[in-house]
Amino acid sequence: MGKSSAKPSYTGAEIVVDALEREGVEVVFGYPGGAILDVFDKLNQTKKFRFVLTRHEQGAGHAADGYARSSGKVGVVIVTSGPGATNTVTALATAHMDSAPIVVITGQVATAAIGNDAFQEADVVGITRPVTKHNFLVKRIEDLPVTLKQAFYIARSGRPGPVVVDLPKDVQKAALPGYQYPDTVEIRSYKPVREGNIAQIKKAAAAIQRAKRPVLYVGQGAVSSECQKELVELAERCDIPVTTTLLGLGAFPETHDLALHMLGMHGTEYANFAMHETDLIIAVGARFDDRVTGALDRFAPRREGVIHIDIDPSSISKSIEATIPVVGDCRSVLRELLKHLKPAKRPEWVKQVLDLKAARPLRFANDGKLHPQYVIDRLYHLTKGEAIIVADVGQNQMWSAHYYHYTRPRQFLSSGGLGTMGYGFPAAIGAQLANPDQTVVCIAGDGGIQMNIQEMATASIENVPVKVMILNNSYLGMVRQWQQHFYKRNYSGVFLHRRLPDGGFEYVPDFVKLCEAYGTLGICVTKREDVDEAIRTALRTPKCVFVDFHVEQEENVWPMIPAGQSFKEIMTGDEDPQHGLA
Amino acid sequence: MADLQSKNGLREHEHVISVLVENRAGVLARISGMFSARGFNIDSLTVGETADPTVSRMTITARGDDSIIEQIIKQLRKLIDVIRVVDLSHKDHVDRELVLVKVKADKKTRGEIVQITEIFRAKTVDVSHEEMTIEVVGDQNKISAILDMFRPFGILEVARTGRVAMFRGAETLKL
Numbered sequence: 001m002g003k004s005s006a007k008p009s010y011t012g013a014e015i016v017v018d019a020l021e022r023e024g025v026e027v028v029f030g031y032p033g034g035a036i037l038d039v040f041d042k043l044n045q046t047k048k049f050r051f052v053l054t055r056h057e058q059g060a061g062h063a064a065d066g067y068a069r070s071s072g073k074v075g076v077v078i079v080t081s082g083p084g085a086t087n088t089v090t091a092l093a094t095a096h097m098d099s100a101p102i103v104v105i106t107g108q109v110a111t112a113a114i115g116n117d118a119f120q121e122a123d124v125v126g127i128t129r130p131v132t133k134h135n136f137l138v139k140r141i142e143d144l145p146v147t148l149k150q151a152f153y154i155a156r157s158g159r160p161g162p163v164v165v166d167l168p169k170d171v172q173k174a175a176l177p178g179y180q181y182p183d184t185v186e187i188r189s190y191k192p193v194r195e196g197n198i199a200q201i202k203k204a205a206a207a208i209q210r211a212k213r214p215v216l217y218v219g220q221g222a223v224s225s226e227c228q229k230e231l232v233e234l235a236e237r238c239d240i241p242v243t244t245t246l247l248g249l250g251a252f253p254e255t256h257d258l259a260l261h262m263l264g265m266h267g268t269e270y271a272n273f274a275m276h277e278t279d280l281i282i283a284v285g286a287r288f289d290d291r292v293t294g295a296l297d298r299f300a301p302r303r304e305g306v307i308h309i310d311i312d313p314s315s316i317s318k319s320i321e322a323t324i325p326v327v328g329d330c331r332s333v334l335r336e337l338l339k340h341l342k343p344a345k346r347p348e349w350v351k352q353v354l355d356l357k358a359a360r361p362l363r364f365a366n367d368g369k370l371h372p373q374y375v376i377d378r379l380y381h382l383t384k385g386e387a388i389i390v391a392d393v394g395q396n397q398m399w400s401a402h403y404y405h406y407t408r409p410r411q412f413l414s415s416g417g418l419g420t421m422g423y424g425f426p427a428a429i430g431a432q433l434a435n436p437d438q439t440v441v442c443i444a445g446d447g448g449i450q451m452n453i454q455e456m457a458t459a460s461i462e463n464v465p466v467k468v469m470i471l472n473n474s475y476l477g478m479v480r481q482w483q484q485h486f487y488k489r490n491y492s493g494v495f496l497h498r499r500l501p502d503g504g505f506e507y508v509p510d511f512v513k514l515c516e517a518y519g520t521l522g523i524c525v526t527k528r529e530d531v532d533e534a535i536r537t538a539l540r541t542p543k544c545v546f547v548d549f550h551v552e553q554e555e556n557v558w559p560m561i562p563a564g565q566s567f568k569e570i571m572t573g574d575e576d577p578q579h580g581l582a
Numbered sequence: 583m584a585d586l587q588s589k590n591g592l593r594e595h596e597h598v599i600s601v602l603v604e605n606r607a608g609v610l611a612r613i614s615g616m617f618s619a620r621g622f623n624i625d626s627l628t629v630g631e632t633a634d635p636t637v638s639r640m641t642i643t644a645r646g647d648d649s650i651i652e653q654i655i656k657q658l659r660k661l662i663d664v665i666r667v668v669d670l671s672h673k674d675h676v677d678r679e680l681v682l683v684k685v686k687a688d689k690k691t692r693g694e695i696v697q698i699t700e701i702f703r704a705k706t707v708d709v710s711h712e713e714m715t716i717e718v719v720g721d722q723n724k725i726s727a728i729l730d731m732f733r734p735f736g737i738l739e740v741a742r743t744g745r746v747a748m749f750r751g752a753e754t755l756k757l
Contacts, residue, residue: 314656
């Protein structure tokens with residue numbers, strides 16, 4: 001493979017492998033089946049990339065997503081038709097919501113059979129259309145090289161996202177004489193803008209200079225464009241506090257004085273306070289999602305202006321009207337913006353915000369019990385704040401956002417937009433393969449971890465040394481928290497373990513035994529004093545390790561702004577006996 | 583139909599949007615899917631090949647306040663196969679629709695119906711003992727008006743093409 005000049009003719013399957021090599025792909029995740037056999041027949045002939053067999057196509061999709069988000073490169077998946085393809089839909093939707101660049105190649109029944117309800121046939125372009133940035137059905141071998149080139153280009157450029165290439169079996173078998181992979185790509189209907197409009201940027205600079213209480217509100221777009229240096233320069237030069245969305249964590253170093261950490265439903269009091277009081281929002285690659293804004297009509301009521309920098313014009317003025325929209329790549333726009341900004345000091349505003357940050361930090365009870373927040377706090381210290389953290393979804397995700405402090409982009413991964421339970425573990429496998437020299441830790445609940453637990457076989461066999469911290473509280477904790485506060489403590493369908501006749505319960509599954517069965521290491525921790533030793537053991541063991549922490553069962557995530565409410569309705573958790581202001 | 587009668591046929595905040603797209607399988611599904619997924623309403627949608635066979639032109643009429651129309655246009659532009667989107671409502675443009683209407687017509691009423699047809703410069707395309715079929719081409723005002731005139735006779739069936747539109751004068755929609 002790889003020597004195009006030596007070969008007179010390539011089959012569709014050979015073109016796929018050659019294209020992946022030329023795109024610099026290092027790892028492909030996937031699962032074979034009848035309609036993709038021809039590609040698999042060539043897949044193990046290459047030395048240029050590694051194929052990782054997951055145990056479910058959803059796992060392959062999330063692994064490619066974790067690979068992509070943690071590295072900035074395109075993640076690749078190859079699966080078969082029908083159920084193989086439909087199993088990737090949740091992963092595609094997850095990547096689509098959070099702008100993760102992945103290319104998913106799906107086998108398809110032969111072109112002559114399409115539409116005949118053939119075995120393992122599904123309308124994959126139809127099914128995946130609303131959950132992809134774009135998709136293709138390749139009906140002619142002549143179209144395959146340019147389609148693959150376009151797929152990678154579309155996935156990684158502009159606002160990144162998932163792309164599906166549906167490849168019928170006869171096209172995989174067909175031969176293309178004189179095949180050559182295109183060097184460049186040109187799509188007349190797709191020309192993402194990178195540079196911002198200078199006049200708009202100057203307006204933004206003037207507004208920043210005039211503002212009395214500006215706040216930087218930073219999201220995933222700032223992670224994708226890797227503009228941390230520019231953000232720090234802007235915040236420091238103009239004295240602007242910085243809050244980030246869940247997916248923006250690490251875009252601005254959380255250890256910085258001006259960092260207000262996460263805002264929104266489970267954001268810090270000081271971040272939400274700053275947003276409530278600000279006169280100028282400077283949104284950088286963030287989309288004013290409902291978990292950030294709450295009630296739109298009461299969001300940031302004192303604002304006089306909104307600068308919105310985003311590469312996707314459709315994100316601007318979608319829910320919050322921008323007074324100064326700037327379409328472009330965040331880094332390129334910020335660099336230009338900095339050219340027009342003089343230093344500014346806003347001692348009163350900054351003091352007001354930072355005083356609240358000091359007075360009302362995130363906190364949990366220090367009462368000797370095993371609180372889930374404590375586990376993350378210890379993990380933070382024992383990994384010196386350097387690990388890549390992949391959080392699953394739910395309470396564990398919010399505590400991962402609160403108690404680990406991220407200092408670089410691509411250090412924190414999680415399913416933010418779609419909130420896909422089961423994302424964490426396979427995504428961590430992908431992140432570990434993209435970053436073999438770093439510590440990668442998945443933080444999950446006892447619910448979400450079981451949604452893709454089968455990938456333990458992948459981690460075990462492929463020697464992926466991911467560490468998994470299970471915050472095992474016996475409940476689907478976030479649902480239980482809502483039932484406690486908004487449904488009169490009617491705990492319906494949320495208890496995960498086996499109730500015993502004596503009123504007690506039995507943990508199901510026994511994660512330590514499960515790890516033994518899969519050939520990984522399992523550790524169970526029930527006492528606070530054993531936390532450090534377990535984390536240390538996990539970190540120094542060169543293979544996949546699960547630590548099952550039996551934490552407090554009815555711990556809540558605080559603070560909380562109930563859905564559809566505003567900062568005025570914030571629940572601080574001060575009244576919660578579990579929370580305890582120790 | 584009643585809805586179309588109101589306000590001289592032109593509803594408030596009704597926009598006529600011209601869209602040039604790649605002439606490829608699945609493009610119509612991408613566009614209609616985007617409208618339904620995001621809860622935007624389409625009043626009419628027409629599509630046909632342009633002078634360049636690789637390009638199709640769609641004319642979409644949709645309703646909404648300014649922010650909804652802005653989102654519709656942005657979401658259309660975001661689709662990879664969409665080459666160009668222009669809201670013609672802001673500019674001087676012509677728009678036309680073709681309507682076939684079957685009206686109840688007997689010996690007594692036929693003459694009056696033919697008269698109305700002539701006044702509106704519409705065409706009779708079929709006639710039988712009990713009914714007539716008339717072809718009307720025009721803008722929304724004209725179509726509403728003629729349908730209004732036919733209604734007392736009894737409209738049996740209506741088939742409409744949806745609107746097509748373009749700029750007046752030298753301005754054209756380029757790729």
